[in-house]
Amino acid sequence: MNIPSTPFPEVPYYLGLYPVVDSVEWIRRLLEAGVKTLQLRIKDLPDDEVEPAIIEAIRLGREHNARLFINDYWRLAVKHQAYGIHLGQEDLDTTDLLAIHRAGLRLGVSTHDDTELARAASVRPSYIALGHVFPTQTKDMPSAPQGLQELTRHIKQLDGKFPTVAIGGISLDRVQPVMECGVGSVAVVSAITQAPDWRAATAELIKLCPYRDDNHAQR
Ligand SMILES: Cc1ncc(COP(=O)(O)OP(=O)(O)O)c(N)n1
Ligand SMILES: Cc1ncsc1CCOP(=O)(O)O
Numbered sequence: 462m463n464i465p466s467t468p469f470p471e472v473p474y475y476l477g478l479y480p481v482v483d484s485v486e487w488i489r490r491l492l493e494a495g496v497k498t499l500q501l502r503i504k505d506l507p508d509d510e511v512e513p514a515i516i517e518a519i520r521l522g523r524e525h526n527a528r529l530f531i532n533d534y535w536r537l538a539v540k541h542q543a544y545g546i547h548l549g550q551e552d553l554d555t556t557d558l559l560a561i562h563r564a565g566l567r568l569g570v571s572t573h574d575d576t577e578l579a580r581a582a583s584v585r586p587s588y589i590a591l592g593h594v595f596p597t598q599t600k601d602m603p604s605a606p607q608g609l610q611e612l613t614r615h616i617k618q619l620d621g622k623f624p625t626v627a628i629g630g631i632s633l634d635r636v637q638p639v640m641e642c643g644v645g646s647v648a649v650v651s652a653i654t655q656a657p658d659w660r661a662a663t664a665e666l667i668k669l670c671p672y673r674d675d676n677h678a679q680r
């Protein structure tokens with residue numbers, strides 16, 4: 462892993478609601494619904510097939526003055542100057558972190574345990590994602606859900622040095638207890654995409670997970 466000599470660019474500690482979705486269609490809908498932090502997560506397609514979606518998502522993100530992260534496709538995200546990139550632990554070994562840093566993109570990194578937390582922190586990313594907090598149907602997870610106690614412990618361990626994002630099984634009724642752990646933001650998939658009324662769910666979630674224009678955790 463090639464670690465840049467300075468941290469990745471800062472993002473607000475309280476990023477607001479952070480939906481993770483798999484199409485430009487969802488990106489457009491959510492931006493129009495007022496979402497300001499979001500991720501395009503398309504899995505396992507060749508670069509040339511996802512490139513048009515990435516270009517359009519980045520364009521929409523800029524048009525709405527939103528923070529759009531691209532999952533996995535870091536070369537395309539750099540090429541088209543996305544706001545940021547989200548990477549998993551295994552991606553850290555195969556990604557040119559120096560290229561992302563040089564291009565001025567923000568970086569989010571997934572973590573699941575203490576070892577991964579230390580490894581993520583060594584990269585000095587823009588935010589650190591913690592999860593999965595609860596059981597999830599959206600992604601096959603090799604580890605057990607960490608739960609609220611472990612989430613709280615990880616947030617304390619980071620000591621406000623990085624903005625944090627909780628992910629995994631966070632339904633509407635679980636957002637408040639998750640926020641009470643001190644996390645900066647909540648990332649959701651099914652709470653929006655599987656909701657009977659996604660507009661109503663998104664509006665509720667935005668209220669429960671406020672954005673603050675501030676780089677620091679409130680103590
Ligand atoms: C905000 C956020 N947190 C975690 C993840 C998971 O990323 P990763 O570990 O790279 O797994 P995939 O999403 O690529 O399957 C995420 N995407 N976003
Ligand atoms: C992408 C990802 N990474 C960890 S859990 C997860 C899926 C979260 O989806 P949901 O909010 O539907 O549980």
Ligand SMILES: [Mg+2]
Pocket residue numbers: 532533547548549552
């Ligand atoms: Mg990934």
